[in-house]
Amino acid sequence: MSRRTVLAASGGAAALTVIGGTAHAAPRRGYQNPVESTSHADPAVLHADGAFYLYSTNGSMGTMPVLTSPDLVSWTEVGNGMPVIADWSVSGRHWAPEVIRAGRDRYLSYYTARRADIAQQAVSVAVSDSPVGPFSDDRSAPLVGQSDEGGSIDSSPFRDQDGSLWLLWKNDGNAVGVPSYIYLQRLSDDGLELRGEPQRIIGMDQPYETYTIEGPSVIVHRDTYYCFYSTGQYWNDSYGVCWATAPRITGPWTKPGDGPIMISNDVATGPGHGMPIKVGPHWWYVYHAWEPDGEPEGRLIWLSRLKFGGDGPVIDGPHVDNPFRPIV
Numbered sequence: 001m002s003r004r005t006v007l008a009a010s011g012g013a014a015a016l017t018v019i020g021g022t023a024h025a026a027p028r029r030g031y032q033n034p035v036e037s038t039s040h041a042d043p044a045v046l047h048a049d050g051a052f053y054l055y056s057t058n059g060s061m062g063t064m065p066v067l068t069s070p071d072l073v074s075w076t077e078v079g080n081g082m083p084v085i086a087d088w089s090v091s092g093r094h095w096a097p098e099v100i101r102a103g104r105d106r107y108l109s110y111y112t113a114r115r116a117d118i119a120q121q122a123v124s125v126a127v128s129d130s131p132v133g134p135f136s137d138d139r140s141a142p143l144v145g146q147s148d149e150g151g152s153i154d155s156s157p158f159r160d161q162d163g164s165l166w167l168l169w170k171n172d173g174n175a176v177g178v179p180s181y182i183y184l185q186r187l188s189d190d191g192l193e194l195r196g197e198p199q200r201i202i203g204m205d206q207p208y209e210t211y212t213i214e215g216p217s218v219i220v221h222r223d224t225y226y227c228f229y230s231t232g233q234y235w236n237d238s239y240g241v242c243w244a245t246a247p248r249i250t251g252p253w254t255k256p257g258d259g260p261i262m263i264s265n266d267v268a269t270g271p272g273h274g275m276p277i278k279v280g281p282h283w284w285y286v287y288h289a290w291e292p293d294g295e296p297e298g299r300l301i302w303l304s305r306l307k308f309g310g311d312g313p314v315i316d317g318p319h320v321d322n323p324f325r326p327i328v
Helices: none
Strands: 014-019 022-027 044-050 051-055 066-069 076-080 089-101 107-115 121-128 152-159 166-172 182-187 195-203 213-221 224-231 240-246 269-279 284-290 298-308 311-316
Touching: 044 269, 051 089, 089 121, 089 152, 107 152, 121 152, 152 182, 152 213, 166 213, 195 224, 224 269, 240 311, 269 298
Parallel strands: 213 269, 240 269
Antiparallel strands: 014 022, 044 051, 051 066, 066 076, 089 107, 107 121, 152 166, 166 182, 182 195, 213 224, 224 240, 269 284, 284 298, 298 311
């Protein structure tokens, strides 16, 4: 029986949460995964103007699917956030957009697309005055190419505590049989150009890192920098989520853990390629996973609590039934 045919009901005590400067008392109602039962691979979430926006790899909604939610649990389709693609790209290979707010009415989408000239994936940036788009990329060439390392994918912007902007991404080494690394480079203040030189901050040097590493996302928790990334083959149960930590965005990055902190189980296969987001005092991890029973919907959207303990971060999942939801 599919999980989506199971009804979940959970309850609990009231909680007080603050987001956007407003306090609300609300019941601790539970929720059921997946929180979105249509395919949206490589999800990223932005909170802006009192709502959450989810962006994902191209699919039935178009080049850049956009969904919105008041609470990270109930999602509504908005539409295609990038109906016109960049001149240097071809359709059908637009992956993993992440959006950051860069001004009062200015949003930047860092995304992956297929280059028309050399048939490799590359990273670029598109601009919009709204979180739902339309996003436009007027560049004549992508922002990051790395043609000698298989191309570039899975970009993730990060604003540091001092206000500086940085970009993380992965060279697409596994596509051509060379090693994959997580890269970091400083962005210009407007977020549209790169500054300085790229550096490799995380490589594949652990026995639990197989096939590739990808999908980086960095947060700061109690003045420590955490990078969450995925390893394995995204299409099967080898895929999972790992982490590294550093005293600053430029490193040095270390891997204190002894393996992935989220892996496949009997309710979800290949969980990963997501991002953390803080709602009030709590952290959450939004990610994709396959149905373990082979249903054809694709990679569905899941939500799990992210906690920090003495041994590092812990992702509470994947679980279908969850007793505590974000209180917005």
